[in-house]
Amino acid sequence: MATDNNIAVSVKDLEKKFGSFIAVNRINFDVKRGEIFGFLGPNGAGKSTTIKMLCGILTPTAGSGYVDGYDINREQELIKQNIGYMSQKFSLYDDLTVEENIDFYSGIYKVPPKRQRERKEEIISMIGIEEFKSMFTGILSGGLKQRLALGCAIIHEPKIIFLDEPTAGVDPIARNNFWKLIKEMANKGITIFVTTHYMDEAENCDRLALIYQGSIIAMDTPINLKTQCMKEKVLKISVSNAEEWLYKLDKVEGIKESALFGTAIHTIVDDAVKVKQSIKKLFQETDIKDFTIESIQASLEDVFISLIESHEKVGGMCELK
Ligand SMILES: Nc1ncnc2c1ncn2[C@@H]1O[C@H](COP(=O)(O)OP(=O)(O)O)[C@@H](O)[C@H]1O
Ligand SMILES: [Mg+2]
Structure with a gap:
């Protein structure tokens, strides 16, 4: 709540309707x-x-919320x-240099004039963009532009930062570097609220809310989500022509859901032993000898798929204490 100093963001029954x-x-x-x-969820989930409601850009249609003690309504x-x-x-x-962009945002966010030069140097060093500081922003790579955007968004030293899919469209190395920056900031006590639809990236969060069609369907640490939020087991099946087998396996009794993960198939099952036997039998009948079937820990994607399925059937959410 607004009065609890250890809580940076708090929302209760927050709702946004567009028409009906x-x-x-x-x-x-x-x-x-x-x-x-x-905040992890597919496109259109409501992230x-x-x-925008938390950042004071959209007004909620119901519910309450506090950000850094301020009322979002x-x-x-x-x-x-x-x-x-x-x-x-x-x-x-694009037609301003890196430094000029930083100066511009310093003005927008009313950084005190005396502090501006020093803060600019801090930002340039933090985002590692020294050698590009006099260049036009338009020629920077996607990863550098994204780090510069982050630098500009935090020029006024906020204690809470909201990042909406900050790494969408940048390459994996740049994404990795970006996450290093985010973790450094969190280590300094800054609160980070970040949305993503990348499951692998979500693993970097301390805690995750899985959001689907406007509802939070699970909320916990990544490890708890993977080990406790899912009743079912996951089998990893390696076989050549996995894509073809994906459809054929759907007919095996006891398989609830299958998806391709790289070249392997992950299937979600209630009874791992029984289904393993059925798949083995199917492969043997078709004269397939080169395959492996192993029980593995669920990935966040497995958890998400399984939770969406049960949410659509019964609703509700998985929250572990
Ligand atoms: N201004 C708006 N008017 C009507 N519908 C909107 C508006 N903004 C978002 N939506 C709808 O609300 C849903 C959630 O959108 P959004 O929050 O942008 O999802 P996400 O960020 O998770 O992809 C989508 O179905 C989207 O089309
Ligand atoms: Mg979005």
Whole structure:
């Protein structure tokens, strides 16, 4: 709540409707200070709409929320001044140099004139962009632009930062570097609220909310989600022509869901022993000798697939204490 100093963000029954369409369906969560809190969900799940309500850009249609102690229904301007926000389509000026972009955002965020030069040096060093500082922003790589956008979004030293799919469209190495920066900031006590639809990236978060069609369907640490949130087991099946087998395996009794992971198939099952036997039998009948079937720990993607399935059947959510 607003009065609890260890809580950076808190929402209760937060809802956003566009006409009769419910984009965010009465969600609840708290984010602790210094936490990296991830919002993981497919396109259209309601991630950006939630972040915009938290950043004072959209007004909720119901529910309440506090960000750094400010009321998201009544103190939107104060929120905007006090938080960092990197939107999905962050805007840097391509025809300004790196330094000029930083100066521009220093002005927007009213960094005290005396502090501006020093803060600019800090940002340039933090995002590792020294050698490009006099260059036009337009010629930078996607990864550098994204780090510069982050630098500009935190120029005023906010204690809470909202990042909306910050790594969409950048290469894996740049994504990795970006996450190093995020972790450094969290280590300094800054709270990070980040949305993503990349499952692998979500593993970097301290805690995750899985969001689907406007509802939070699970919320916990990545490890708890993978080990406790799913009743079913996961079998990894390696066989040549896995793509073909994906469809044939659907007919095996006891297989609830199958998906391709690289060149292997992951299947979600209730009874691993029984299904293993059935698949073995099927392979042997078809004269396939070169295969392996092993029980593995669920990945976040497995958990997500399984939870979506049970959510569609019965609703509700998985939250572990
Ligand atoms: N201004 C708007 N008017 C009507 N529908 C909207 C508006 N903004 C978002 N939506 C809808 O709300 C849903 C959630 O959108 P969004 O929060 O952008 O999802 P995400 O960021 O998870 O991809 C989508 O179905 C989207 O089309
Ligand atoms: Mg979005």
